Amino acid sequence: MNINRKNSFHSCLIVVGLLLVIPIAYAENEPTELAYRPFGEARTRYNLLNSDRTPILARPNRAINKNALIPPRTRRQGFIPRLNISEEYNDNILFDSDTVVKDFITRISPGFNFVNLTPRTNFELDYSFESAIYPDNSNLNNAFEAHNLFSSGSFRPTKTTTIVFFDTFFSYKDSAQQIIPGLSPRNRSNENYFNLQLIQELFPKTELNLTYNQILNQYEDKNTSTSLTHEGRVSFENQFSNQDKAAVHYAYRFINFLSNNARNIISGSNNSENAMIHLASVSNTHEFSETLILNTEVGVAFTTKPSSSIDIIGNVSLLAPIKNATAEFSYNRDIKTAGGLGSLLEIDTVSANIGAFLWNNLYGRVGLDFSRFKAADGQGLEFIIIEPTLSLEYKFSKQLQFRLGYNYLYQETTSENIEIDSNRVNLGLIANY
Numbered sequence: 150m151n152i153n154r155k156n157s158f159h160s161c162l163i164v165v166g167l168l169l170v171i172p173i174a175y176a177e178n179e180p181t182e183l184a185y186r187p188f189g190e191a192r193t194r195y196n197l198l199n200s201d202r203t204p205i206l207a208r209p210n211r212a213i214n215k216n217a218l219i220p221p222r223t224r225r226q227g228f229i230p231r232l233n234i235s236e237e238y239n240d241n242i243l244f245d246s247d248t249v250v251k252d253f254i255t256r257i258s259p260g261f262n263f264v265n266l267t268p269r270t271n272f273e274l275d276y277s278f279e280s281a282i283y284p285d286n287s288n289l290n291n292a293f294e295a296h297n298l299f300s301s302g303s304f305r306p307t308k309t310t311t312i313v314f315f316d317t318f319f320s321y322k323d324s325a326q327q328i329i330p331g332l333s334p335r336n337r338s339n340e341n342y343f344n345l346q347l348i349q350e351l352f353p354k355t356e357l358n359l360t361y362n363q364i365l366n367q368y369e370d371k372n373t374s375t376s377l378t379h380e381g382r383v384s385f386e387n388q389f390s391n392q393d394k395a396a397v398h399y400a401y402r403f404i405n406f407l408s409n410n411a412r413n414i415i416s417g418s419n420n421s422e423n424a425m426i427h428l429a430s431v432s433n434t435h436e437f438s439e440t441l442i443l444n445t446e447v448g449v450a451f452t453t454k455p456s457s458s459i460d461i462i463g464n465v466s467l468l469a470p471i472k473n474a475t476a477e478f479s480y481n482r483d484i485k486t487a488g489g490l491g492s493l494l495e496i497d498t499v500s501a502n503i504g505a506f507l508w509n510n511l512y513g514r515v516g517l518d519f520s521r522f523k524a525a526d527g528q529g530l531e532f533i534i535i536e537p538t539l540s541l542e543y544k545f546s547k548q549l550q551f552r553l554g555y556n557y558l559y560q561e562t563t564s565e566n567i568e569i570d571s572n573r574v575n576l577g578l579i580a581n582y
Contacts, residue, residue: 226264233258233277235552235577242286243335244558246569255282256577260297272302289335295321309350316343336370338489358384358396366489374491375407392436398448400428404486404493422455424493426484428462440475442468450484452493456526460484460495474505484525493525510544535559550579 237254260277279295301315319340343363350356360382367375379402386396404424430448437443447463466479481498497520504514515538522532540554556573 226266229262229264229581231260231262231277231579231581233260233577233579235575237573237575237577239571239573241569241571242283242289244560244569244571246567250286252283252285255284256280257282258295269305270303273300275299291322295319295323311348313346313348314344316341318342336368338369339365339367341365354388356386358382358386360384366487368489370489373489374486375489376486376491377405377407378486379403379405394434396432398428398430398432398446402426402428402485406486406491424452424486425454426493427451427453428484430462440468440470452484452525455493458525460525471503474503476503477501487522490522492529495521495523495525497521512542512544514538514540514542530565531563533561533563548581550581552577552579 233256235256235258237256238251239254240249240251242250242252242254256279258277258279260275263272263274265272276298277296278293280292281290281294283289296318298318299315300317301313303311303313305311320337322335322337341364345361347359348356349359360380362378362380362382364378364380365376380400382398382400384396384398386394388394402425404426406423428448428450430446432444432446435443444464444466446465447461450460450462452458452460462483464479464481464483466477468475468477470476477500479498479500481496483496484493485496486492486494487496499519500516502514502516504512507513517538518534518536520532520534522534524530536556536558538554538556540552542553543551545551552575554573554575556575557570558573559568559570561568
């Protein structure tokens with residue numbers, strides 16, 4: 150958009166900022182859902198389960214594996230089909246700075262969830278696809294506009310050994326899910342996140358964690374760079390007290406840019422060489438109480454290819470009660486790739502979320518996410534993404550749920566003075582058997 154877009158953008162930030170600092174009243178003391186964070190990628194819209202299209206997550210069963218990157222979700226055992234029907238208004242469905250197209254979109258998303266629990270094992274499988282109908286832009290109608298497939302499990306072969314895995318696959322044609330401006334609209338993107346973790350108790354208070362991660366980002370548009378990331382991680386954790394747990398970590402990250410003919414969009418040059426990064430860090434978790442938890446991690450990333458450099462990385466997150474609501478604040482900095490940009494990036498993300506049951510079965514949430522993407526070598530484009538969200542969810546029963554959500558998305562390419570924004574309002578019903 151042009152510079153006038155900044156007025157609506159700043160107004161929206163002020164409203165969301167006020168909502169973040171005003172205590173939520175009349176709330177019951179209930180836990181919020183935990184957002185899914187794929188390991189090795191920034192916490193932004195294009196790699197998160199869209200809360201507008203999935204059921205409310207119950208409280209994670211942390212006792213199964215407290216160290217899992219994504220705790221298994223507590224659901225009823227067995228096969229549970231569901232249907233999500235929603236009506237959405239979007240004032241920039243192509244998420245384009247020049248061609249602004251508005252439409253009311255009908256989304257129909259059937260899916261299912263399957264859970265199997267035994268004393269030693271936990272397995273979950275969740276799948277849904279989404280059909281989208283655009284009344285004023287029928288050429289965009291798609292019976293399979295998006296797919297979401299999620300599986301996770303844990304197995305305890307012995308009392309001191311736990312094996313955990315999860316795999317998440319996303320496929321979508323939503324232009325607002327992409328980070329790169331100027332692409333052909335409605336190109337399909339595919340993302341897959343796989344994690345395998347072994348937790349071995351060495352001593353009563355000391356654990357060894359061995360983790361393997363694989364991340365595939367594939368794009369239909371040939372101008373983007375498909376990438377495959379492999380990461381191996383070793384961690385030693387020690388429980389010093391009931392409140393404090395500390396750990397040391399080492400990871401080796403190899404990023405293979407598979408689209409050798411693609412241009413490196415962020416710098417305008419040929420696609421980057423494969424990247425090799427060594428990461429070392431120390432972390433600490435302090436539990437002031439069961440609901441007030443501070444996590445900190447700081448370290449260095451030593452890049453050996455395509456060029457040598459040393460960068461500071463780290464993250465800090467605070468999970469805290471505010472009166473009877475639950476709030477989560479986090480900051481993360483890492484060196485990786487994202488969004489088909491074809492190069493190593495410095496990625497900074499800041500997130501704030503507050504949620505609570507406002508009245509009986511009425512659940513409210515307000516959030517604000519900020520992300521900055523910049524070439525690790527300091528050359529080329531720089532992207533800023535800001536996304537405030539509001540949502541209300543009412544649970545009529547275990548089988549029927551109502552949701553009203555608002556999402557504002559703002560993206561700026563600072564060096565090119567390109568600004569894009571969109572407003573999205575979603576009203577829907579989710580039916581579970």
